[in-house]
Amino acid sequence: MNGFQSLMQEIGRTFLEKVAVFGRGFLFILSLFSAMPSALLRVDLLMKQIYVAGVLSLPIILMAGLFVGMVLSLQGYNILVEFNAEEAVGSMTALSLLRELGPVVGALLFAGRAGSALTAEIGLMRSTEQISALEMMAVDPLKFVYAPRFLAVVIALPLLVLIFNALGVFGGYLVSVSWLGVDDGAFWSQMSSQVDWHEDVVNGMIKSVAFGLLIAVVALFQGVNAIPSSEGVSNATTRTVVHSSLGILGLDFILTSIMFN
Amino acid sequence: MRKQTKVEIWVGIFVLMSLLALSYIAFQVSNFSGWKERPTYEVSALFDNIGGLKTRAPLKLSGVVIGRITAIEIDPVSFKARVHMNIDQEFNQLPVDSSVSILTSGLLGDQYVGLDPGGDEEVLEQGSEIEMTQSAMVLEELIGQFLVKFSESD
Structure with a gap:
C-alpha cells in the first residue's frame, strides 16, 4: 500500500511540475510582451542587443547561405540535366531556399549561435547575482535585461534570413551559370516566373519571424530558470539549443502545412 | 560613447x-x-473544358505573354467554365472576333491560353466576352475516341 502511495505521489508530482513549467513559461511570455513598450523606448539597449545577436551572427549566416545555395544548385543540376531541364535549377534553388531552407537553416544556426549565448549570459547573470543586484537597485530586469534581448532576437532573425536567402541564390547562380554553364537569361527568367512574391517570399519571412519568437522565448526562459551553478547553466544552454531546434522543425511543418496547401 | x-x-x-x-x-x-x-483590362471567355488551367497562367499572343488568367469559375446559366483574364492595356488593339484556345507548353508543360487575333474593326475592351473558344485537349477523351473508332472499324 505504501509503495503504491509513493508511486502515485511520484506520478502526481512529476505531472504537476510539468504543468507548472508551462504555466511559468506562459506568464513569462505575457510579462515579456507587457515590457515591450519600455524596450522600444530604450533604443541604445536594443541597438547593443541587435549588434550582439544579429551583427555577430553575420559571418556564419553569410558562409552558410552561400554554401547551401551552391550545393543545392549543384545537386539540382545533376538531377535536372538528365531531363534536359537544367534551366529549372534557378527556380528550384530559389524556391527551396525561400520556402524552407532559408528560414529553417538560418534559424537553426541562429539558435546555436545566438540563442545559446543568450541563455548562458542570462544564466550567469543570475548565478553571479547581477539580476538580484539590479532588483535591489529597483531596476526591473524584465525591462532592462530581458525585453531588449527578446526584441533584438525577433528583429535580427528575419533580417539574417533575408541575407541568407539572397546569398544562397547568388551561390546558386555562381555554380550553375558561371561554373556549369546554364544559360544566364533562362536561369533568371525561369526563377522569376516561378517564384511568387506573396506566396513564397512573404510566407518565408512570416516563418522566420515565428522562429525568432520561438528562439527568443526558449532562450530567455531557459536562462531565467537555469539552476544557478556552472553545471546548471551548461545544462540550460544545451536545452536551449535542443528545444529550439526541435521546436523550429516542428513549427516549420505546421506552418508549411497551413501556408502551402 | x-x-x-x-x-x-x-x-x-x-x-x-x-x-x-x-x-x-x-x-x-x-x-x-x-x-x-501596369494598367490592364479584363475580358472573359466560356470554355467547355479547361483541362488543367490554373489562375495566374499566362495569356499569349504569338507566344508573347500579354496577360494573365485572374479567375476561373462556373457560369451559373450554361454550366460552362468562365475564365477571366487581364490583358495589358498596351495591347488594346485586339479585334473583338479574336479566338482563344487552351494550349500546353511542351509535352508535359503547364497549360496556357493562346489568343488568335481576328479581323474585326471593333476591339476588345473592359468586360468584353470572347465568343470563339477552343477547349483544352484532354488526353483521356482522346484515348476514349480512339478506342471507339478502333472498335467500330473492327
Missing part, C-alpha cells in the same frame, strides 16, 4: 545589407509586381 557609436554603425550596416537582400529577392528572384503594376 565611442563603443556605442561603433555598435550603431554596425547595426546600420546590418540593416542596410538586409534591405539590399530584400530588394534583390523582390526584383531579381520573385515576380514582385507591387510597384510595377
Whole structure:
C-alpha cells in the first residue's frame, strides 16, 4: 500500500511540475510582451542587443547561405540535366531556399549561435547575482535585461534570413551559370516566373519571424530558470539549443502545412 | 560613447545589407509586381473544358505573354467554365472576333491560353466576352475516341 502511495505521489508530482513549467513559461511570455513598450523606448539597449545577436551572427549566416545555395544548385543540376531541364535549377534553388531552407537553416544556426549565448549570459547573470543586484537597485530586469534581448532576437532573425536567402541564390547562380554553364537569361527568367512574391517570399519571412519568437522565448526562459551553478547553466544552454531546434522543425511543418496547401 | 557609436554603425550596416537582400529577392528572384503594376483590362471567355488551367497562367499572343488568367469559375446559366483574364492595356488593339484556345507548353508543360487575333474593326475592351473558344485537349477523351473508332472499324 505504501509503495503504491509513493508511486502515485511520484506520478502526481512529476505531472504537476510539468504543468507548472508551462504555466511559468506562459506568464513569462505575457510579462515579456507587457515590457515591450519600455524596450522600444530604450533604443541604445536594443541597438547593443541587435549588434550582439544579429551583427555577430553575420559571418556564419553569410558562409552558410552561400554554401547551401551552391550545393543545392549543384545537386539540382545533376538531377535536372538528365531531363534536359537544367534551366529549372534557378527556380528550384530559389524556391527551396525561400520556402524552407532559408528560414529553417538560418534559424537553426541562429539558435546555436545566438540563442545559446543568450541563455548562458542570462544564466550567469543570475548565478553571479547581477539580476538580484539590479532588483535591489529597483531596476526591473524584465525591462532592462530581458525585453531588449527578446526584441533584438525577433528583429535580427528575419533580417539574417533575408541575407541568407539572397546569398544562397547568388551561390546558386555562381555554380550553375558561371561554373556549369546554364544559360544566364533562362536561369533568371525561369526563377522569376516561378517564384511568387506573396506566396513564397512573404510566407518565408512570416516563418522566420515565428522562429525568432520561438528562439527568443526558449532562450530567455531557459536562462531565467537555469539552476544557478556552472553545471546548471551548461545544462540550460544545451536545452536551449535542443528545444529550439526541435521546436523550429516542428513549427516549420505546421506552418508549411497551413501556408502551402 | 565611442563603443556605442561603433555598435550603431554596425547595426546600420546590418540593416542596410538586409534591405539590399530584400530588394534583390523582390526584383531579381520573385515576380514582385507591387510597384510595377501596369494598367490592364479584363475580358472573359466560356470554355467547355479547361483541362488543367490554373489562375495566374499566362495569356499569349504569338507566344508573347500579354496577360494573365485572374479567375476561373462556373457560369451559373450554361454550366460552362468562365475564365477571366487581364490583358495589358498596351495591347488594346485586339479585334473583338479574336479566338482563344487552351494550349500546353511542351509535352508535359503547364497549360496556357493562346489568343488568335481576328479581323474585326471593333476591339476588345473592359468586360468584353470572347465568343470563339477552343477547349483544352484532354488526353483521356482522346484515348476514349480512339478506342471507339478502333472498335467500330473492327
